[in-house]
Amino acid sequence: MVFLQLIAVLITLLGVLMIVVNRKPKNYPKGPLQFPLLGTLPQMMWHSQVKNKPRRLLHEKYRRRFGKVYSLRLGPYPVVVLTDHKLIREAWNNLQICGRPKLHGAAARTNGVVRGILFMDGEEWQEQRRFALRHLRDFGFGKRSMENLVMDEVTELIRGFRRDAGSPISTQTRFNVAVLNSLWSIVAGERYSHDDPILQEIIKSIHRSLEFRGLVFFFPWLKDIFPKLSGWEEYMKCMPLSYEFLNKFVKGRLAAYDGGEPEHFTDVFINEIRRTMDPNSSFYKERGEATLTATLLDLFVAGIETTSTSLTYTLLYLALFPEKQTKLHEEIDRVIGSRLPTLEDRKRMPYTEAMIQEVLRFSSLVPTGLVHKTLTDVTVGKYSVPKNHWIMANLQGVHHDPEIWGDPENFRPERFLSDDNEVLKHEALLPFSFGKRVCLGESLARDELFLFITGIFQVFDVQTDPNSPRPTTEQLNSNIIAIPKPHQLVLKERHKE
Known part of the structure; x- marks a missing residue:
């Protein structure tokens, strides 16, 4: 009883x-x-x-x-x-x-304290974002002057693809360094070999960290009681590599730079640290040095991962839908011919632009973007949302809403072309997010996508591997970035001499 x-x-x-x-x-x-x-x-x-x-x-x-x-x-x-x-x-x-949740997983990536731009909010985020935008632009970020830097990487990438032409390859890590180099030359004055072993290990660690999922993000006490079972131990094997690599660079540059004419963004940041006397500033002394490393990490991860994965999706989709690739080849041959592509070509290549937009829509690379947090009680549409609530944009849901797109499950670049063959801009396409936290690198990413895609498909026909299981458009359930399932493709030279 x-x-x-x-x-x-x-x-x-x-x-x-x-x-x-x-x-x-x-x-x-x-x-x-x-x-x-x-x-x-x-x-x-x-x-x-x-x-x-x-x-x-x-x-x-x-x-x-x-x-x-x-x-x-x-x-x-x-x-x-x-x-x-x-x-x-x-x-x-x-x-x-525009707030950000302060999760211990975000703090772990920057030595235990949330810093930088991506995961910060409030005055420090605004200070760092304004500074980064202003001074990156001074060095050509998002401007036509970067075109030659990007094309150097396109040329080297094609050289590597030529060595593997005709053989099945995975393209899922082939673009990372090439895309990073375009940015890193103005951020840190360096470029890396496309097969640099240290960088390849860092890229793998970043991939593992982005794929990580687990309850430990929501219940931090699990990491202390079950460090291995919760996955925290594995996560912490991935996180330090990038930070330590960049922190070593920052320490070296702090020692080497004498305060003369700045050569790149890092030098400008160091000058700001040295002139800052306000102890409350995120540029102040040791805090400023840690913020510099964190900001470089934000730029480094974005440079390595997002555009690179979009290029991976592009090759995959055009291999799966060869009739779309044929249209792309025809436009490249008609407008560019055998010379190197330039950004000036973009205005005469509506199908290429439409195809890029469809890749961004269809893949929805960052399905829910980065989570926002309310800093006060707010109203969203007809709803009341209290302070400290998370708000998430289901961008993938928007990009695959049949009420908007009609046939969202079909890969159809033509949806972004008018009857007059003009490129249509759609307000429901938000691959770089929107508003006050829109992606810093949107203009550079769009330029890179155009130059890499036209450069690669000018030279190659991309096919599925007949001796491997046929790839699908399915994605892995990952943490922040939706990546395609592992697959093999074959690149064949179109005009082999």
Whole structure:
């Protein structure tokens, strides 16, 4: 009898807890059932890790059930998800929705303290973002003057592809260094060999860290009790490599640079550290040096990963849809011929531009962008969202919304072309996010994509490997960046002499 009474009490308590955790603030978005402590994580983990289904299918299920604005809870963190491009644009332009969650996983990448640009907010983020934008532009960032730097990397990349022409290869790490070098010459005055072994190891570690998923991000105490089982130990094997590599560079440059005419962005940052006397500034003394390393890390990871993965997707999609590749070849041959591509060619190559936009839409490289946090109570559309709530843009959901695109599951560059063969700009296409935290490198990324793609497809025909399983467009469920499943492609020279 006592045992049955105890069971009844426990069931009652559980019922009360379920009612409490599922109670929402006034005028708050609806969402799926939440569990004590875990929130909606059980459903999400069951979907992606047990059923092994793409995360976007679960978001699509929630969108159909609750509308284009719905709520989740990731462990202790309440989250509002936006799948409406107009609301995303409105929200991301609101400075009070430009905060960042301070997770220990983000702090671990920069020696235990969140610094830099990507994961900072408030005055320090604004100070560092303004400084980076102003001085990177001074060295040509996002300007036509970088074209020659990019084309040098395109030329070397093609040289490497020629050595492997006709053989099945994985392209998933072939673009990283080439893309990074275009940026790194103005950031740090250095470029790396495309097969540099140290850099290749760092690239692998970055890939592993971006693919990492686990409850330890939401429940930091797990790392102390179960360091190996929680995955924290493995995560911490990945994180220090990039930071230590860049910190060594910063220490070396601090010792070598005498304060003369700055040669690159790092020198300008060092000058700012040396002239800063305000102890509250993020440029002040040792704090400034740590901030410099963190900022370089943000630029380094972005330079290595995002555009590179977009190029990987481009080759994969055009191998899978050869009729689209044929149209691209025809436009390259007609406009460029045998000379090197230039950015001036872009205005006469609408199909190439449309194809790039379709790659960005179809792949939705960063499916939910980086999470924002409300800094005050805010209103988003018709909903009230309290302070310290996360807000997530379901960009992949927007990019695959049939109400917007009609046939989103088809890879169809023509959707971005008018009847007059003009390139259409679509306000629902947000591959670089939007607003006050829009990607710093958008203009450079677009230039790089155009030059790398036209350069590669001018020389090569890209095909699937007939002796390997045919690749698919499916993606791995990863942490921040959605990467394609491993695959092999074959590059064949089109005009071999």
